[in-house]
Amino acid sequence: MSIRESIRAMIAMGGWAFASAALAGAVDDLKSEDVELRRSAAAAIRSGPRDARIAALPGLIDRLMTEKDGQVRLSVLDAVTSLGPDAAPAVDALVHTLRTNYGGQGREESHQDYRSALALAAIGKPAVEPLRGLLKERRESVRAEVVMAFGRIGPDAAAAVPDLSPLLADPSDRIRTEAVRSLGSIGPAAVDPLIAACSDENAKVRSGAVEALGYATAPDPRAVRAALDRARDAAPEVRAAALRALTKLKAAVPEADALAAFQESLRHADQAVQLAAVDGFVERPALLPKAADELEALLIAPGEGVARRAAFLIGRMGADAAPRLLRALADEHSPVEAIAEALAHLGRPVVPALTAAVDSPTPRVRRAAILALGSLRPLAPGAVEILSKGLRDPDPGVSAASLAALGNLGPRAAAALPEIRALLKADSADLRAKAVDVLAQAAPRDARLADDFLAAVDDPAPAVRRRALEHLRGLGTLGRRAIPPAIAKLSDPDDDVRAAAADFLGGHGPSAAEAVPALTTLLSSPTPRLQVLAAQTLGKLGRTAQPAFEAVAALLESPSVEAREAAAQTLGGLDLDAEAVRPRLARALRDESSVVRKAALRTVQRFGPAASYFAPDVILMAVEKEDRPAVERMIKRLERRGPDPRTIPELAARLGHDHPAVRLLAIKLLALAGPAASTALPSLERLREDPDAEVRTQAKAACDQIKPAKPPGQA
Known part of the structure; x- marks a missing residue:
């Protein structure tokens, strides 16, 4: 039972005195030369009672100053962090940890930086001045974690505001981001410097300052006013940051002011500004109806990302939003798929409008209506019939949308199989290819699928041929009669078709x-x-x-x-x-x-047991350091049977190889052969003078193992 398990057992039985004694022993074990014992001891202290952790603090501090093992250090840091302000005596040791590069993996080092900073943040105000002294450290990771710690300390870190404010212009994105969050979390003491920074000539400083104001837990009216002013900043990045701040400060921002800022920004040319405004509406849905016209205008704005978000917001207005979404489809710049998603989000109440839209003279409207009907869940009554009708639409885009919608229905689209099959002869190669896919989705057990796909294997379009072969493979034994056609396709002019044919045959x-x-x-x-x-x-x-x-x-x-x-x-x-x-x-x-x-x-x-026949070639791989572990594992598997007797002369020849790793493996295999390898004894004897000490030792041992035993009584 480990130290930690013993302590838990004692506590469970009410044996606090015994548990404390065990923890005292764990503190002693922290100084052990055995790293496993130190790891166990640190873990035990970390999970022990709080009083015992406080009593162990001097030992934990000592480990922070001297410990090299990463696991021990992380357990110690966790224990110290859990003590919060009671760990104040550890501040100097934690600062030492942040200043010291303990080596090892970079990720582990960064992890320790983070955990050390967390411990200092948990201590709170007593750690502020020492943390300020770390802001000039060379390593960026240390500086970033220090800045993060100030934010976790919060208002008690007010003294650090003069140090943090200049970091809004730091060249490191990470440090700027941490400074923004920390200044916002510090609160009142940072408000005046942040408001002043909102007028800085550097756009990055203005951006960081106004975003920091949004992190305030108790918003100051002056901060709200500054954010509203920056929401009209000439620099798009500042404007977007101000909108994000207004979104976070939503309860403190008057509705009329928020609406004006978000509406105006929806019309801004910069996508980042538009998206920040859209996000603002997500957090304040009550404003949506008042911005409906601006959102509708965004549906045809450049940049699909903004249009997609606008469609989503309109979709949140309820079924009354359907006319707006459908109206936008008349413009060729509107995103059909995004609008279809928004329409589907409206649910069953929008079904009548979608059913009517399927008969629209505008192909884009019909396409969106089809896609939306196919995405509605639960499926609307008569939807499969409507989608089947769409397959015969004269517009290829509408037909393709109908196919896609039916494909998403899986076997529920079985009633549309005749119309789907008819598309296997469509003029459009894209439609034929999609029809092959949808047939596989809608009728996975249909006995006619093999015939459908076999016919498509000879389609003039490579994409159709390839998909037919791929789906034939999925039919298993039912597709076996496609083997001759697939062999023929190994000489197809299209590489993808040949690849699909090979994959089918391999199956x-x-x-x-x-x-x-x-x-x-x-x-x-x-x-x-x-x-x-x-x-x-x-x-x-x-x-x-x-x-x-x-x-x-x-x-x-x-x-x-x-x-x-x-x-x-x-x-x-x-x-x-x-x-x-x-x-x-x-x-x-x-x-x-x-x-x-x-x-x-x-x-x-x-090759199983016959693998031993390859041993003389395999051991040559040991020349490469990266291959040695795999080679050694394989040689270990041969220990039970020994080498193939036919390979003994070759293994003896390997004793003269330039690389000691090869010589050692040859020695090992010959030793396993025992007396059968006696012809190799002269070469092994010579290796007793080898320049490599390990080779000399193993060669002597092999000679002793191979030499035949002397008859009893013979000297």
């Missing part, structure tokens, strides 16, 4: 054996992507793809890393003997790319 495994010749030809494609797909597909066909062995092996010479990787993997899927594969795979095990080497090693492992 049928050995049943697609007749595709081996065509896939072998595809290995010679000048496109690496197709080479990869052909190799991967052959690997899925298993032993039926063995005739492609030489072509796959030749791919190991490809300049493409991806092609070499695929070839190395495929060699393990052809169910060949290790003797046949090893000469080719040996090259991949020495490939210049670690990706290829690792793929080759995984292939070796697929």
Whole structure:
């Protein structure tokens, strides 16, 4: 049981005295040289009773000054933070932590900076002056965390306002952002400097100052007035910041003033200003009806983001907003999809208006109405019939919208299958491609799907052919009769179609054996992507793809890393003997790319017990430091069986390799062979003089293990 578990158990049984004694022991353990003991002790103190944590504070402070282990430090910081103002004696140690770079991962260091600053913030006012002294630190992360701490301290950090105000012009975005929040959180003491900064000639300073005013927990009327003034600033970034401040200060801003500021900004040319105004209305929905005309005008404004938000806001006005949304569709600049979403948001009350809009002479109106009807949940009565009718619309955009809406309905669109099938012969390739997709969504178990997709495999449009092959793959065994057409598509002029055909064939495994010749030809494609797909597909066909062995092996010479990787993997899927594969795979095990080497090693492992035959090639990978862990794991798997006896001469030859890691692995394997490796003894004896100490030690041990035991009584 760990220290922490013991303490919890004692507390649960009411043994506070015993728990305190255990915690006293944990404080002693904080000084242990054993890092695991220190970690356990720090965690135990962190989760112990508050009185015990206060008593442990001197020990925690000592750890903050000297501890190098990140886990210990983080537990100590948590314990100190939990004490709040009672941890005031730790201020100097926490400042030391922020000033000291303890090394390790950058993320861990930043994490400690943050946690140290949190602890100082929890202490509060006693930490303010020491924190002010840290604002000149070289590391940006430290300065940013210090600024953050002032904001968490709040009004008690008033003395830091003169230090924080200039940071509104800091070149670091992070520090500027933290300064804005902290000055706002400090409250009254920061109001006058912030109001003054709202008139600064630097737009970034004005922007930060007015946004900081919005963070005030008790808004000052002067702050509200300053934000309203800046809402008409000439700089868009200042204006947007002022609108965000007014949004945060909503309860303190008179309705008429807020409406005027948001309305005027809705007409501003800058998108950021428009979006800030839209966000303001989101927080004050009561203003929406009074701004309906401006919002409607935004539906045709440049920039889809603003129009989309305007459509959303209009949609929040209720069913009466439908005419405005539909009216905007007459303008070609309005976002059809965004308006359709807003219409759908209105719910069932808008169904009559949408049903009428489906018969509009304007295609954009019909398209939005169709999309909205398809998105309404629960589905409106008669919606499928209306969407089916839309499939026959003379405008391709309306037909496409109807298809998309039906596709979103899944099997509920089954009644529209005849009309969807008719679109497989539409003039528009986009419609035909979408029809293939929707058929798969609407009728996943329809027995006619295979026929539909088989016909589409020969469509003149590549996108249709590709999607047909993709959906045929999803039919499983029902799509098996598409194997011959798919083989033919391996020579399609479109690369995406050929890729889809290869993927389809791979999904049928050995049943697609007749595709081996065509896939072998595809290995010679000048496109690496197709080479990869052909190799991967052959690997899925298993032993039926063995005739492609030489072509796959030749791919190991490809300049493409991806092609070499695929070839190395495929060699393990052809169910060949290790003797046949090893000469080719040996090259991949020495490939210049670690990706290829690792793929080759995984292939070796697929040979099971026969993997030992590859050992002389595998241990050469140990030359690369990054490969050694994987090589050592594989060699460990061979310990039970030992090396293949046929490889002993090669392993003996590896004893002369330049790299000690290779020599050590060769020694290990030969030692596992025992007396069977006696022919390697002369080479092992020579290694007793090797310049590497570990090699010398292991060579001696191997010699002792390999030498045959002397008969009893023989000296």
